[in-house]
Amino acid sequence: MSSIGTGYDLSASTFSPDGRVFQVEYAMKAVENSSTAIAVRCKDGVVFGVEKLVLSKLYEEGSNKRIFNVDRHVGMAVAGLLADARSLSEVAREEASNFRSNYGHNVPLKHLADRVAMYVHAYTLYSAVRPFGCSFILGSHDKDDGPQLYMVDPSGISYGYWGCAIGKAKQAAKTEIEKLQMKDMTCRELVKEVAKIIYIVHDEVKDKAFELDLSWVGEVTNGRHELVPKDIREEAEKYAKDSLEEEDDSDEDNM
Amino acid sequence: MAAAATMMFGQEQMISSNNDMAPDWTSKEVSTGTTIMAVEYDGGVVIGADSRTTTGAYIANRVTDKLTPIHDRIFCCRSGSAADTQAVADMVTYQLGFHSIELDELPLVETAANLFKASCYRYREELTAGIIVAGWDKRRGGQVYSVPIGGMCVRQQVSIGGSGSSYIYGFMDANYKTGMTKEQCLELVTNAVSLAMERDGSSGGVVRLAAISESGVERRVVLGNQLPKFSTH
Numbered sequence A: 001m002s003s004i005g006t007g008y009d010l011s012a013s014t015f016s017p018d019g020r021v022f023q024v025e026y027a028m029k030a031v032e033n034s035s036t037a038i039a040v041r042c043k044d045g046v047v048f049g050v051e052k053l054v055l056s057k058l059y060e061e062g063s064n065k066r067i068f069n070v071d072r073h074v075g076m077a078v079a080g081l082l083a084d085a086r087s088l089s090e091v092a093r094e095e096a097s098n099f100r101s102n103y104g105h106n107v108p109l110k111h112l113a114d115r116v117a118m119y120v121h122a123y124t125l126y127s128a129v130r131p132f133g134c135s136f137i138l139g140s141h142d143k144d145d146g147p148q149l150y151m152v153d154p155s156g157i158s159y160g161y162w163g164c165a166i167g168k169a170k171q172a173a174k175t176e177i178e179k180l181q182m183k184d185m186t187c188r189e190l191v192k193e194v195a196k197i198i199y200i201v202h203d204e205v206k207d208k209a210f211e212l213d214l215s216w217v218g219e220v221t222n223g224r225h226e227l228v229p230k231d232i233r234e235e236a237e238k239y240a241k242d243s244l245e246e247e248d249d250s251d252e253d254n255m
Numbered sequence B: 001m002a003a004a005a006t007m008m009f010g011q012e013q014m015i016s017s018n019n020d021m022a023p024d025w026t027s028k029e030v031s032t033g034t035t036i037m038a039v040e041y042d043g044g045v046v047i048g049a050d051s052r053t054t055t056g057a058y059i060a061n062r063v064t065d066k067l068t069p070i071h072d073r074i075f076c077c078r079s080g081s082a083a084d085t086q087a088v089a090d091m092v093t094y095q096l097g098f099h100s101i102e103l104d105e106l107p108l109v110e111t112a113a114n115l116f117k118a119s120c121y122r123y124r125e126e127l128t129a130g131i132i133v134a135g136w137d138k139r140r141g142g143q144v145y146s147v148p149i150g151g152m153c154v155r156q157q158v159s160i161g162g163s164g165s166s167y168i169y170g171f172m173d174a175n176y177k178t179g180m181t182k183e184q185c186l187e188l189v190t191n192a193v194s195l196a197m198e199r200d201g202s203s204g205g206v207v208r209l210a211a212i213s214e215s216g217v218e219r220r221v222v223l224g225n226q227l228p229k230f231s232t233h
Helices: A022-032 A082-103 A109-122 A170-178 A187-201 A230-254 B082-103 B109-122 B163-175 B182-199
Strands: A037-042 A045-053 A067-071 A074-080 A134-142 A146-152 A158-160 A163-166 A210-218 B030-032 B036-041 B044-049 B053-055 B058-061 B067-071 B074-081 B129-137 B141-147 B154-156 B158-161 B207-213 B216-222
Touching: A022 A074, A022 A134, A037 A074, A037 A134, A037 A146, A037 A170, A037 A187, A045 A074, A045 A134, A045 A146, A045 A187, A067 A082, A074 A082, A074 A210, A082 A109, A082 A134, A082 B109, A109 A134, A109 A146, A109 A158, A109 B082, A134 A163, A134 A210, A146 A163, A163 A170, A170 A187, A187 A210, A187 A230, A210 A230, B030 B082, B036 B074, B036 B129, B036 B141, B036 B163, B036 B182, B044 B067, B044 B074, B044 B129, B044 B141, B044 B182, B067 B082, B067 B129, B067 B207, B074 B082, B074 B109, B074 B207, B082 B109, B082 B129, B109 B129, B109 B141, B129 B158, B129 B207, B141 B158, B158 B163, B163 B182, B182 B207, B182 B216
Parallel strands: none
Antiparallel strands: A037 A045, A037 A163, A045 A210, A067 A074, A074 A134, A134 A146, A146 A158, B030 B053, B030 B074, B036 B044, B036 B158, B044 B207, B053 B058, B067 B074, B074 B129, B129 B141, B141 B154, B207 B216
16 A cells, blocks of 8 residues: 655655655645546536535535636646645636736647646655645637646646546546547536536545535537536436436346 | 838937938938738738838848748738847747747747737837738638737738838728739739839838748749839829
8 A cells, every 4th residue: 555755755855766756646645535526528528527525514515616717718626635726726827817918819728737737846846845735637628629638646747638537536437437438428418427427436435425516618608617507517416316326226126 | 000101210319410421321220111011811821021121211221021930830021120120020939939839839820919019019119110910820820910010919801011001001992802812912912012112212122922821931022123013104
């Protein structure tokens, strides 16, 4: 499971003898302890889904959102230390805004992902600071490049995806995402599937209550990143809950 | 476009005064008096310019190239102070080149125009630069952007600039039509620049042309003896 660094893990400016930077790996552990966030790219947009664990009944509903707007056409879902993620969302917002100010048009998502990834990477070079303890997924849609999806992890690499998951249930979520024929689906269809996946990977035993945050960007929203409207979200959650019940029922039949 | 059409004969207040023995052009700023223009067609742009650079009444260069490449498929036409426009064009070439490498794509014409606008507006008090940015990109095809003195930026299907342009506004209004082919645009630009050169003392020499499209840049020169003649008297 977890290996002990024994002396080589005290700062990000130290390599271990087998070539690892332990501080960065520990940062990734922080992400793995957080609840799941997924995003899937379909033929006309990108859908984000976040399993937001509710630690106390006293919390106001909708507080501590884990999906951010980085620019009108770019959304960001995060997993890991939420404070670190908030700081990075500000960085991403500034990058997107500066780009538009300098060059006169929307920032291409790949470029934005590269820029923020470079920023994250900078914090893995020095002993005076610690790496960011969060991964995040950026998604956008515009009429020239179509839908785009990129994920950045604490080491500062960015990857382009058709579907990706971060957080504690990322393996289970990835398995479910791989079953989808996302390239042929529209956002409306995908919203229901994303909700279903979050419900599937949610661990009823270890974590009790959770809120499902859904957002999308695509032709259905005219290129703007928005939270999914209440009625569509409720429909998606109902579909998710019903699908789970069906599976439970079919299990009983097999008995 | 009244701002771009004023006569440009140098900023005398910046040059130290000399005695009356030396000719006036020793104290005048080098200016690309100029006629420049750019036209969009389906699939690209055609740009054209005269070739005269003056210091006062002396023609410092009679074969100037005022059509300056900024990137593989983006050019700018320069009018106003030769030094100012060269300096700004160099800055934009650097910035755009860097940006293009970062993006790993050919840059947008709109980006180039915005970079010109940024410099021309920020330093508007010190510069005399009237620039037309024209080129091709895969997103919007052929585009022409006008960045006149003062530093505004606007996209137009046809744009004319420089001191000689005043004389051909009527000609352009009468003869430009949307949906022209590349050859028609080349003919229109040649005729227009020639007419302007005929009437404007700060424009003359040869007509330089360039046609920019997805496949590349085609440059041509119409020499003095080949210029279309309109006058019959």
